[in-house]
Amino acid sequence: MRITDIEITPIAVQDPPLLNSEGVHQTHALRSIIKVTTSNGLVGWGETYGDDVMLHWLRAVAPRLDGVDVFDLNHIESIVDDELLTNADSITTDLPAGAGYPMANAASVKTRAAVFSAFEVPCLDLQGKSLGRPVSDLLGGRRRDRVEYSAYLFYKWAEHPQKPYPADSWGEVLTPEAMVEECRRMVSEYGFQSIKLKGGVLPPAQEIETVRALRAEFPDLPVRIDPNAAWTADVAIAVGQHLDGELEYLEDPVSGTRAMAEVARRVSMPLATNMCVTSFPDIPEAVREGAPQVILSDHHFWGGLRKSVELDQLCATFGLKLSMHSNTHLGISLAAMTHFGAVARSLAYSCDTHTPWQTENIIVPSEELTFKNGSVAVPTGPGLGVEVDEDAVAALHEQWRTCGVRTRDDVSPMRAVDPAWTGDVPRFFTL
Amino acid sequence: MRITDIEITPIAVQDPPLLNSEGVHQTHALRSIIKVTTSNGLVGWGETYGDDVMLHWLRAVAPRLDGVDVFDLNHIESIVDDELLTNADSITTDLPAGAGYPMANAASVKTRAAVFSAFEVPCLDLQGKSLGRPVSDLLGGRRRDRVEYSAYLFYKWAEHPQKPYPADSWGEVLTPEAMVEECRRMVSEYGFQSIKLKGGVLPPAQEIETVRALRAEFPDLPVRIDPNAAWTADVAIAVGQHLDGELEYLEDPVSGTRAMAEVARRVSMPLATNMCVTSFPDIPEAVREGAPQVILSDHHFWGGLRKSVELDQLCATFGLKLSMHSNTHLGISLAAMTHFGAVARSLAYSCDTHTPWQTENIIVPSEELTFKNGSVAVPTGPGLGVEVDEDAVAALHEQWRTCGVRTRDDVSPMRAVDPAWTGDVPRFFTL
Numbered sequence: 093m094r095i096t097d098i099e100i101t102p103i104a105v106q107d108p109p110l111l112n113s114e115g116v117h118q119t120h121a122l123r124s125i126i127k128v129t130t131s132n133g134l135v136g137w138g139e140t141y142g143d144d145v146m147l148h149w150l151r152a153v154a155p156r157l158d159g160v161d162v163f164d165l166n167h168i169e170s171i172v173d174d175e176l177l178t179n180a181d182s183i184t185t186d187l188p189a190g191a192g193y194p195m196a197n198a199a200s201v202k203t204r205a206a207v208f209s210a211f212e213v214p215c216l217d218l219q220g221k222s223l224g225r226p227v228s229d230l231l232g233g234r235r236r237d238r239v240e241y242s243a244y245l246f247y248k249w250a251e252h253p254q255k256p257y258p259a260d261s262w263g264e265v266l267t268p269e270a271m272v273e274e275c276r277r278m279v280s281e282y283g284f285q286s287i288k289l290k291g292g293v294l295p296p297a298q299e300i301e302t303v304r305a306l307r308a309e310f311p312d313l314p315v316r317i318d319p320n321a322a323w324t325a326d327v328a329i330a331v332g333q334h335l336d337g338e339l340e341y342l343e344d345p346v347s348g349t350r351a352m353a354e355v356a357r358r359v360s361m362p363l364a365t366n367m368c369v370t371s372f373p374d375i376p377e378a379v380r381e382g383a384p385q386v387i388l389s390d391h392h393f394w395g396g397l398r399k400s401v402e403l404d405q406l407c408a409t410f411g412l413k414l415s416m417h418s419n420t421h422l423g424i425s426l427a428a429m430t431h432f433g434a435v436a437r438s439l440a441y442s443c444d445t446h447t448p449w450q451t452e453n454i455i456v457p458s459e460e461l462t463f464k465n466g467s468v469a470v471p472t473g474p475g476l477g478v479e480v481d482e483d484a485v486a487a488l489h490e491q492w493r494t495c496g497v498r499t500r501d502d503v504s505p506m507r508a509v510d511p512a513w514t515g516d517v518p519r520f521f522t523l
Numbered sequence: 524m525r526i527t528d529i530e531i532t533p534i535a536v537q538d539p540p541l542l543n544s545e546g547v548h549q550t551h552a553l554r555s556i557i558k559v560t561t562s563n564g565l566v567g568w569g570e571t572y573g574d575d576v577m578l579h580w581l582r583a584v585a586p587r588l589d590g591v592d593v594f595d596l597n598h599i600e601s602i603v604d605d606e607l608l609t610n611a612d613s614i615t616t617d618l619p620a621g622a623g624y625p626m627a628n629a630a631s632v633k634t635r636a637a638v639f640s641a642f643e644v645p646c647l648d649l650q651g652k653s654l655g656r657p658v659s660d661l662l663g664g665r666r667r668d669r670v671e672y673s674a675y676l677f678y679k680w681a682e683h684p685q686k687p688y689p690a691d692s693w694g695e696v697l698t699p700e701a702m703v704e705e706c707r708r709m710v711s712e713y714g715f716q717s718i719k720l721k722g723g724v725l726p727p728a729q730e731i732e733t734v735r736a737l738r739a740e741f742p743d744l745p746v747r748i749d750p751n752a753a754w755t756a757d758v759a760i761a762v763g764q765h766l767d768g769e770l771e772y773l774e775d776p777v778s779g780t781r782a783m784a785e786v787a788r789r790v791s792m793p794l795a796t797n798m799c800v801t802s803f804p805d806i807p808e809a810v811r812e813g814a815p816q817v818i819l820s821d822h823h824f825w826g827g828l829r830k831s832v833e834l835d836q837l838c839a840t841f842g843l844k845l846s847m848h849s850n851t852h853l854g855i856s857l858a859a860m861t862h863f864g865a866v867a868r869s870l871a872y873s874c875d876t877h878t879p880w881q882t883e884n885i886i887v888p889s890e891e892l893t894f895k896n897g898s899v900a901v902p903t904g905p906g907l908g909v910e911v912d913e914d915a916v917a918a919l920h921e922q923w924r925t926c927g928v929r930t931r932d933d934v935s936p937m938r939a940v941d942p943a944w945t946g947d948v949p950r951f952f953t954l
Binding site: 163166222225230234235372399403411435 | 592598653656663806830833841866
């Protein structure tokens with residue numbers, strides 16, 4: 093079952109003005125849609141980052157996969173490694189190496205893993221389709237029939253300053269009261285059973301107040317907060333101590349494994365990360381330091397779904413727990429995330445999803461990928477179990493062509509409003 | 524593709540009087556052959572330990588797998604765990620927990636992994652057959668077309684004292700000269716490119732002489748020695764220092780990860796093990812201690828082929844290297860070992876095999892599983908790629924019925940010759 097064609101389609105989706113420690117989401121979020129066709133006429137789908145650097149590497153690798161068997165994943169990985177290591181200098185970039193953004197250095201393990209993952213997932217989709225089996229079966233068989241996701245709460249503006257399209261329906265959220273309202277609607281519409289608050293936006297004391305307001309209003313729902321390294325270690329420790337007993341975990345309050353471990357020793361809740369442990373070579377230091385204790389897996393940058401299973405074994409071996417990271421994503425990614433969530437034994441928390449914030453869609457609606465009580469049923473159809481709406485992809489590609497966004501950059505749109513803005517972290521040196 | 528039948532057939536194969544630190548091999552080595560049939564009429568094969576305790580657990584688990592899908596490996600693992608953890612007391616044993624022998628404690632991770640592996644391999648054989656794909660494809664695709672094995676040299680007697688069948692053709696080997704002769708024949712017949720010497724038999728100074736004689740005669744072939752913990756740490760360090768520059772690794776000179784690390788700090792060659800790091804929970808200590816540096820993988824007790832791939836990732840993450848352990852085995856096991864050897868990225872040494880010592884066979888001879896230049900071609904047919912000779916299995920089952928051996932016990936046959944023999948290690952307290 094050999095690859096005969098790979099189409100890589102950049103798309104752009106409308107993204108609300110969500111705030112984080114780097115700045116504010118751009119008007120559009122970028123994704124790449126990868127369509128792989130094989131000699132026997134099957135089609136496999138993948139979804140990953142859509143910035144220009146990722147597109148460059150996807151397009152450089154794709155022709156080299158012509159004729160490669162979709163089961164030959166180790167060989168595909170070696171082709172990706174060769175392409176990126178040999179040609180690391182073929183594209184220069186001064187892109188920010190921000191949260192979840194792996195493309196800054198072509199030679200890094202994380203970058204190569206991200207490019208490999210973009211092809212691994214459609215190959216697994218194809219393997220599953222050729223077998224008439226869901227991808228979760230190729231990963232050892234599901235341990236659960238539904239995967240739990242958490243409400244992903246953001247502070248936000250009412251709309252983008254340039255008003256490129258009508259404002260979203262969520263309004264401005266910059267106070268504890270408005271955040272409780274955002275949460276109420278999100279829980280009501282999706283049934284989420286846990287809450288993730290994107291922090292690092294307001295002074296820490298106000299974010300503590302927001303957590304307390306959420307806890308008061310939703311006492312049964314565990315809450316986590318993720319300030320994306322906006323705090324100093326002292327601030328992180330103070331927040332952790334103020335919120336003793338209130339957080340299921342504290343995610344990336346500071347930068348770097350060593351600083352995370354310093355915080356971990358002074359607070360009661362576990363530390364979680366998708367910033368300091370983002371590839372296998374990062375793990376030995378975390379094991380040595382004893383923190384962070386929770387890794388937010390993400391098949392998009394850990395090297396695909398099979399390597400996510402390997403990460404799962406590694407976590408089980410060292411007593412680490414898994415949660416799951418998300419960037420802005422659409423339905424192909426959600427399906428892949430759900431297949432891994434179905435098999436991961438170390439998964440101890442609800443997974444992240446940006447789902448509620450995207451109003452555009454590229455898959456044909458299915459019962460399985462619809463949120464109920466905050467969870468998604470693991471697709472049981474062949475492969476990823478999603479049917480892609482190619483007209484919708486074409487429309488979002490047209491949006492990509494015209495929207496002007498070509499890379500993830502949360503700093504510049506904030507600087508347009510606040511010329512002194514740098515996006516540097518840590519930003520908050522006191523509560 | 525659901526399991527409709529599982530046949531478990533104990534067999535016995537003639538085994539030469541090979542010597543090790545525990546004593547001497549019995550007249551017969553035991554294996555279990557596992558034949559799994561599915562609803563669509565396919566048959567998958569497995570091979571594992573054949574002692575009574577293993578048979579007890581295989582037979583306890585097998586009926587519980589009726590109707591289970593062969594892709595549902597995580598579910599099969601949970602059934603094995605439940606059976607063994609719930610009924611750990613249903614069979615008592617005072618069996619020796621010797622080298623490579625995992626069955627002493629039903630509740631241990633290693634025992635459960637061994638029982639799971641016995642079913643995982645035939646399920647992968649079936650998955651491959653249903654796809655028309657070799658098992659190596661299910662493990663990510665082969666990184667090499669042939670897997671290298673090493674000559675496995677043993678000190679030995681000319682024949683078993685009770686003379687149950689005609690003596691083997693290798694004669695007595697108890698001197699450096701005889702060992703060089705054994706090696707010459709083995710290298711000539713199989714083409715091995717590296718040498719493993721089973722030590723722990725003669726006083727260490729004589730084993731040093733044997734290594735030197737082998738190095739002098741075969742200067743291009745790397746040599747390793749495995750005394751199965753027969754030495755004290757002082758002896759191990761002295762041997763390691765005497766053989767500085769002569770060994771590719773020193774395998775299990777002493778018992779326990781901490782003692783291994785003590786030796787590792789004083790010798791130049793890496794330490795290898797199949798005794799102190801034999802399951803995932805053993806790994807954190809080895810990582811902390813920085814030794815042993817080489818793990819001899821063995822899918823029979825690491826929980827199957829997929830978990831062996833997970834072990835491979837773990838080794839790559841922590842800079843550990845893989846070699847491969849073998850107990851006495853036949854062709855089904857050799858095929859499975861070769862499929863994993865084909866995909867393991869951390870495999871840095873030739874694998875162990877007992878192949879030259881067995882004269883009986885249960886698979887239909889194939890070009891692929893024949894040794895050439897010390898290596899075996901990875902089978903490219905569906906599944907494991909072996910065709911089992913069921914008449915041969917039946918004959919070896921009859922031999923099992925009559926041979927009187929029911930468990931692996933190298934101590935008793937040595938004690939029959941030397942009443943003071945205990946099999947305890949360490950045995951050698953000076954060179």
